[in-house]
Amino acid sequence: MKKLILTTALLISCSAPFCPSPAQSQSITTEPVLAEQPLATDTAQDSWWTSQPKEKKLLYTNITAATLIGIWGLIEWDYSFDNWESADEGWFEKDSKYGGADKLGHFWATYVFSDALTGLYKSWGYSSDKANTYAALSAWSVQAFMEIADGTSGSQGFSWEDMVANTFGALTSVLMERYPELDRKIDFRIEYVFENDVNGIFDDYSNHYYSMAVKLDGFDALENTFLKYIELHAGYYTRGYGDQDEDDIRSLYGGITLNFSRLFRQNGWTKTGKTLEYLQIPYSVLKASHDLD
Numbered sequence: 001m002k003k004l005i006l007t008t009a010l011l012i013s014c015s016a017p018f019c020p021s022p023a024q025s026q027s028i029t030t031e032p033v034l035a036e037q038p039l040a041t042d043t044a045q046d047s048w049w050t051s052q053p054k055e056k057k058l059l060y061t062n063i064t065a066a067t068l069i070g071i072w073g074l075i076e077w078d079y080s081f082d083n084w085e086s087a088d089e090g091w092f093e094k095d096s097k098y099g100g101a102d103k104l105g106h107f108w109a110t111y112v113f114s115d116a117l118t119g120l121y122k123s124w125g126y127s128s129d130k131a132n133t134y135a136a137l138s139a140w141s142v143q144a145f146m147e148i149a150d151g152t153s154g155s156q157g158f159s160w161e162d163m164v165a166n167t168f169g170a171l172t173s174v175l176m177e178r179y180p181e182l183d184r185k186i187d188f189r190i191e192y193v194f195e196n197d198v199n200g201i202f203d204d205y206s207n208h209y210y211s212m213a214v215k216l217d218g219f220d221a222l223e224n225t226f227l228k229y230i231e232l233h234a235g236y237y238t239r240g241y242g243d244q245d246e247d248d249i250r251s252l253y254g255g256i257t258l259n260f261s262r263l264f265r266q267n268g269w270t271k272t273g274k275t276l277e278y279l280q281i282p283y284s285v286l287k288a289s290h291d292l293d
Contacts, residue, residue: 107166255286
């Protein structure tokens with residue numbers, strides 16, 4: 001999972017919640033002439049980057065992401081490029097590596113990475129469809145590069161299951177972009193809590209919840225009722241995997257919570273509201289769980 005968070009973090013400063021929209025970019029140019037003058041702190045690098053066509057920006061961004069992942073993998077994940085290891089990790093079986101939580105992590109990270117790149121590519125002038133198509137391909141390709149590189153690591157190993165989960169994540173981003181009415185109704189989120197000992201925040205699956213949130217304000221019949229502030233959640237989590245002192249547990253859950261994304265957006269916190277389409281505020285969902293084991 002920490003490999004996936006790294007790829008998402010590469011774009012966090014210009015992800016969908018933080019990139020200016022074309023309208024915002026235009027509004028900047030309407031400031032007084034004095035505000036348009038270059039600042040003394042502007043660098044040649046800034047000028048070089050802003051002068052690049054969007055096609056080169058896309059190419060350079062993907063090369064940079066792959067390069068950073070390769071360097072980090074050589075340092076932290078034993079990438080050696082002189083051997084090949086494959087890993088049969090399973091899916092959601094009780095005896096799989098993390099009970100399937102890691103596969104949901106791959107799905108979520110690729111989905112968010114694709115959405116983040118979509119916002120970035122739109123800010124460069126790509127149309128919505130092209131931005132999302134290129135973003136999904138970029139996110140999937142970077143994840144594929146990482147997974148192939150994992151095959152050269154004795155501690156990681158190439159996993160077809162991870163690749164399938166990555167593919168579903170990229171395709172889900174495309175689906176949501178193509179069908180805005182579906183995107184109005186559904187979010188895919190991760191919630192991090194502190195219920196168990198922390199064993200590394202990015203792969204600490206015993207503190208993760210993965211959910212699909214159904215936003216009632218996405219339904220026209222409920223838009224003008226108090227239910228527009230309500231969300232219904234369905235999710236999955238595992239506990240105990242990787243801890244020899246704990247039993248391995250897999251659970252489904254249903255939940256109800258407020259639509260915090262809407263609450264923040266309608267009060268002017270649009271970037272925070274957008275971020276909360278991907279991240280759930282910890283301990284904010286009233287849950288009822290069903291143990292699968």
